[in-house]
Amino acid sequence: MYINTTSFKTVYYLNNNYMKNHIELCINGETHHAYGEDAFLPLSDYLRTKLHLVGTKEVCIEGDCGACTTLLGRLKNEKFYYETIDSCISYVYQLNNCHVVTVEGIKNSKLNSVQESMITSHGAQCGYCTPGIVVSLYSFFNSCSKKTCTKSDIQDALTGNLCRCTGYETIVEAGLTLDNNSIEKLSDIYSEDKLLAILGKETKENIEINTNDYVFYQPVTLKEALKLKNENPDTKILAGGTDLHVMCNKRDFSLKKILYVSNLKELKSIEVKDNHITIGAAVTLSEFEQSVSEYYTDLKEFLNLFASPQIKNIGTLVGNIANASPIGDTLPFLLVMDSELELESVNGKRKVNMNNFYKGYKSLAMESNEIITHVNIPLLKKDEILKLYKVSKRKHLDISSFSAAIRMKEKNGIIESFIIAFGGVGPTVQRIYEIESYLTGKRLCEDILNEAAQMIENIIKPISDVRGHKEYRLQLAKNILKKFYFELLESDKKKVLA
Numbered sequence: 001m002y003i004n005t006t007s008f009k010t011v012y013y014l015n016n017n018y019m020k021n022h023i024e025l026c027i028n029g030e031t032h033h034a035y036g037e038d039a040f041l042p043l044s045d046y047l048r049t050k051l052h053l054v055g056t057k058e059v060c061i062e063g064d065c066g067a068c069t070t071l072l073g074r075l076k077n078e079k080f081y082y083e084t085i086d087s088c089i090s091y092v093y094q095l096n097n098c099h100v101v102t103v104e105g106i107k108n109s110k111l112n113s114v115q116e117s118m119i120t121s122h123g124a125q126c127g128y129c130t131p132g133i134v135v136s137l138y139s140f141f142n143s144c145s146k147k148t149c150t151k152s153d154i155q156d157a158l159t160g161n162l163c164r165c166t167g168y169e170t171i172v173e174a175g176l177t178l179d180n181n182s183i184e185k186l187s188d189i190y191s192e193d194k195l196l197a198i199l200g201k202e203t204k205e206n207i208e209i210n211t212n213d214y215v216f217y218q219p220v221t222l223k224e225a226l227k228l229k230n231e232n233p234d235t236k237i238l239a240g241g242t243d244l245h246v247m248c249n250k251r252d253f254s255l256k257k258i259l260y261v262s263n264l265k266e267l268k269s270i271e272v273k274d275n276h277i278t279i280g281a282a283v284t285l286s287e288f289e290q291s292v293s294e295y296y297t298d299l300k301e302f303l304n305l306f307a308s309p310q311i312k313n314i315g316t317l318v319g320n321i322a323n324a325s326p327i328g329d330t331l332p333f334l335l336v337m338d339s340e341l342e343l344e345s346v347n348g349k350r351k352v353n354m355n356n357f358y359k360g361y362k363s364l365a366m367e368s369n370e371i372i373t374h375v376n377i378p379l380l381k382k383d384e385i386l387k388l389y390k391v392s393k394r395k396h397l398d399i400s401s402f403s404a405a406i407r408m409k410e411k412n413g414i415i416e417s418f419i420i421a422f423g424g425v426g427p428t429v430q431r432i433y434e435i436e437s438y439l440t441g442k443r444l445c446e447d448i449l450n451e452a453a454q455m456i457e458n459i460i461k462p463i464s465d466v467r468g469h470k471e472y473r474l475q476l477a478k479n480i481l482k483k484f485y486f487e488l489l490e491s492d493k494k495k496v497l498a
């Protein structure tokens with residue numbers, strides 16, 4: 001092994017491969033190298049304890065409150081794009097080649113207009129949530145080209161930020177009084193050329209960081225990732241970490257061996273071809289939301305209720321699939337669309353229909369040396385209807401008690417195909433095949449859907465938990481068919497049903 005410590009970079013050559021043993025990132029324009037255990041810290045801890053940037057607060061440490069919101073600048077086509085993340089569940093090892101901007105870094109010498117506006121609108125009392133709120137508001141204006149914004153723009157930007165004492169009226173007011181033209185943008189504060197000179201245009205080195213307790217691998221190519229997974233089948237694949245890091249922070253769970261895949265170029269693609277859209281495993285939920293909403297009615301609105309911008313800007317669609325939660329919100333949609341996963345290992349590639357992927361609670365039809373590389377989602381046909389439903393105690397940023405997806409094709413009032421899936425009613429998200437066969441070929445009318453609703457009682461066996469009693473979930477499942485019917489009545493299908 002050869003160690004080279006020139007220009008602050010420690011690298012070594014392992015089996016002739018160039019290997020870096022630390023994370024290199026910029027924070028508020030300054031370069032930082034995180035070695036050893038520092039690389040395994042949540043970003044919020046690193047900022048507060050190592051750099052004394054205590055403007056970033058920690059409250060829930062599970063991505064729910066937004067007090068720890070920071071901006072994450074990632075390189076795309078040699079340009080930095082900034083989005084908000086929750087720094088309590090984003091770990092330093094995920095941030096190689098990134099530019100992190102904290103609440104201290106969104107201004108030059110004086111307060112910026114977002115900070116001023118929060119003061120003049122009386123948007124803070126205890127102030128604990130305020131840095132996170134300021135960063136989220138600033139992020140909205142930093143990437144928005146509109147001169148002024150609407151109340152719902154501001155509310156959407158703040159979905160991931162809780163305030164326990166001020167009340168949101170004055171906070172939203174602070175956003176509404178801002179003139180986008182007067183806000184200093186990050187490109188005015190930080191020279192892109194300087195950042196590029198520090199960080200380089202892309203990561204070219206494999207990264208391996210070892211401590212006594214932990215190992216982190218960040219390969220540059222999918223081929224190397226597959227080799228690593230084959231040699232270390234017990235290594236946990238990590239993408240956004242919005243599921244895994246909550247478990248690390250809040251449960252007795254630790255990620256001893258990590259294979260990070262979100263930087264792999266081969267997994268970043270979004271492609272529409274042959275009546276399918278193919279989403280790479282490193283595509284974030286925000287990118288997914290932006291790229292697919294034009295193809296699927298209802299999905300845009302549905303994804304608006306999925307988590308918060310901070311979560312969707314780093315969490316991935318494939319992470320939601322592989323996490324295999326019975327209340328994973330994208331899963332009913334993917335099941336009714338008959339989506340297909342592409343899996344790869346050193347032995348080759350294979351495809352699995354998502355309806356055959358879930359074997360039991362968190363049990364997947366996947367080998368320990370495989371990585372999910374892509375998900376192929378068929379596009380909706382012209383005459384198909386898609387409806388998605390999510391029921392939760394709170395409308396925004398809440399885990400579902402129940403979810404459903406229905407995909408239907410009807411001709412001259414007759415149901416040609418009816419596909420339905422439920423979340424939150426069993427150990428996995430499930431298709432309700434009995435209802436599908438019962439409804440196919442029948443006349444589309446209220447009585448038939450009521451009959452199908454009655455059948456549900458004998459098909460699903462929901463359990464009671466903190467998010468809902470079993471009878472409540474059963475009633476929701478029955479009601480969803482009625483809701484679907486009444487929504488059709490209100491839509492342009494009215495004539496068919498008359």
Ligand SMILES: Cc1cc2nc3c(=O)[nH]c(=O)nc-3n(C[C@H](O)[C@H](O)[C@H](O)COP(=O)(O)OP(=O)(O)OC[C@H]3O[C@@H](n4cnc5c(N)ncnc54)[C@H](O)[C@@H]3O)c2cc1C
Nearest residue numbers: 063239240241242243244307315316319320322328329372
């Ligand atoms: C505050 C908060 C709100 C949330 N709200 C919602 C919500 O409204 N709806 C919802 O459904 N979920 C929600 N989630 C859960 C989570 O954000 C999603 O499940 C997200 O899609 C996970 O993606 P990730 O990339 O962060 O996954 P990670 O945490 O990185 O990984 C999750 C699982 O997927 C596996 N994995 C990741 N990539 C691959 C791959 N390429 N191949 C094989 N396995 C892989 C990992 O090993 C792990 O088991 C929320 C989470 C938080 C913290």
Ligand code: FES
Nearest residue numbers: 059060061066088
């Ligand atoms: S501390 Fe609450 S989201 Fe991070």
Ligand code: FES
Nearest residue numbers: 125126127163164
């Ligand atoms: S001002 Fe106290 S939590 Fe928001």
